[in-house]
Amino acid sequence: MEAEKPRRRTRIQTEKRELILDAALEIFSQHGFRGATIDQIADGAGMSKPNLLYYFRSKEEIHITLMQRLLTTWLAPLRELDDVGDPISELRSYIRRKLEMARDYPRESRLFANEILQGAPRIMPMIEGELKTLVDEKAEVISGWMRSGRIIHTDPYHLIFSIWATTQHYADFDVQVRTVLGPLRGGEERFEDAARFLEQIFVDGLQPD
Amino acid sequence: MEAEKPRRRTRIQTEKRELILDAALEIFSQHGFRGATIDQIADGAGMSKPNLLYYFRSKEEIHITLMQRLLTTWLAPLRELDDVGDPISELRSYIRRKLEMARDYPRESRLFANEILQGAPRIMPMIEGELKTLVDEKAEVISGWMRSGRIIHTDPYHLIFSIWATTQHYADFDVQVRTVLGPLRGGEERFEDAARFLEQIFVDGLQPD
DNA sequence: CTAACGTTTGTCCAATTGGTCAAAAAAATG
DNA sequence: CATTTTTTTGACCAATTGGACAAACGTTAG
Incomplete structure (x- = not known):
């Protein structure tokens, strides 16, 4: 069994996560959790959907954060x-x-x-x-x-x-x-x-x- | 061109529409417009989705009413x-x-x-x-x-x-x-x-x- | 330069969802 | 009872959506 690496964050990761959270705040607050789509958030953060999902495992993880x-x-x-x-x-x-x-x-x-x-x-x-x-x-x-x-x-x-x-x-x-x-x-x-x-x-x- | 018949409501129509509206109130107030599904509402009103759509043309029409x-x-x-x-x-x-x-x-x-x-x-x-x-x-x-x-x-x-x-x-x-x-x-x-x-x-x- | 790692994208998939439609079943009407 | 009208259903469809994935692209340390 491999131990979980804490794996600290890259500069890019920190920045992009911040960008995503800001875009998500905009979208979630406007449409609610179910009304918001990952695509809208990705769009607001200026990146593609798969790219966003590289930084957050799921829509819910963004919301919880x-x-x-x-x-x-x-x-x-x-x-x-x-x-x-x-x-x-x-x-x-x-x-x-x-x-x-x-x-x-x-x-x-x-x-x-x-x-x-x-x-x-x-x-x-x-x-x-x-x-x-x-x-x-x-x-x-x-x-x-x-x-x-x-x-x-x-x-x-x-x-x-x-x-x-x-x-x-x-x-x-x-x-x-x-x-x-x-x-x-x-x-x-x-x-x-x-x-x-x-x-x-x-x-x-x-x-x- | 046919004139629009005002076409007054049947007893069944009145009753079922009421049932639907009550179920819709429950669902909409819990999940919001986008979060609610026609299926949930139909289910709550005890009927099938196509049946519900026989009484209301669309999800939005229910909400507006x-x-x-x-x-x-x-x-x-x-x-x-x-x-x-x-x-x-x-x-x-x-x-x-x-x-x-x-x-x-x-x-x-x-x-x-x-x-x-x-x-x-x-x-x-x-x-x-x-x-x-x-x-x-x-x-x-x-x-x-x-x-x-x-x-x-x-x-x-x-x-x-x-x-x-x-x-x-x-x-x-x-x-x-x-x-x-x-x-x-x-x-x-x-x-x-x-x-x-x-x-x-x-x-x-x-x-x- | 190059190997290792981080980042990005295009493509794909399965599930969900709003809505249609024709045909069957029930009611209502004469 | 026969016909017309209303109600109900099962099957179907196209669009949207959350998410997976492998391949491509960048970056950086040795």
Whole structure:
């Protein structure tokens, strides 16, 4: 029996894999896993299908690699949520960071949404592991703030969900948002408007006074 | 040239079309348009593929029919938002109704989310038309509330978006929500917890006092 | 230069899939 | 019951798609 060679990567391999992953992100986020074809991805990466399959064994391997990277980036803003400083401004800046991600990485957001929508068939382990652990940890931080009376007493998990939902909405439902806002209000400023609105709502609510 | 006969529907036609649409909703909402196959739908409806294609000319025709019906049901809660009574409780019950829809019609929610995620290739006209018109109209109602000082002055469009996002999240990201909440808190009561949380946040925000 | 290794391509294949069609089977109609 | 119309099916087809493979082409180290 031959031992598996770890076989380190060539310069070309590193570069081409990166090219493929970027093209794949584009295609997968637009058409979903089943809707995307290897040909489209290869095309986007400027190479032939067999050539692409030289760098990744299968369509699924590309997708998995992509999802693994994604999750880390995706959870970064939450990871930064810290117990130092004022809770309200911590949450405020979490919302802002999350909204910036929706603006700057909409493809990642849609890729993730697509995967969860279909029941997370390929990333369930990461949801149960990394993601849940982090959320549990941060929910505990938020609970601490509540116990010390610095924010109102409510459910920290649903708070996190609602921040995710509202911010990611601007990436995932982008077409709808832009269509409804129309050409006048649906330009790049929609993210600033959204930021203003969300910070206001989460902090003070709708009730006057 | 023959005139197109309007040719009204048989009892069997009505029944079978209904069966197909229900099966299609199940499959489409789970796999997206491209991920779903006619065979799966036919199977779910308990008939053969050619038989299904006797009732609907193509896969796309099923999808379009489904989306048209969907939108009406989907917008019903917003249509009910009325200028009578207290604005805060109007919005509160809008949130509650929307959350009930996410709970009772998750397939519809996911079907819609899938379509928008991919850029609304098949329902753009309805978004630009029916949906936008309704949102404009209701945003005006909400603006009125703001002008009269009964709720704080903010962006009515982003308010509607944030209600959509937070409520639909519980249908679209169901797997994630249930996984993060775990078996203890992720049962049916998650909708009540969510309702309590959302009403609280939208009305009073996080700031104490 | 040349052997060894890495990269790329053209060709091919089997499975899946959307859709057609003619003929059989069932219902409905008179 | 006989005829017409509707419904159902089995067989078929062409296009798409994920992936295999061997041969050709490049690159690089000795």
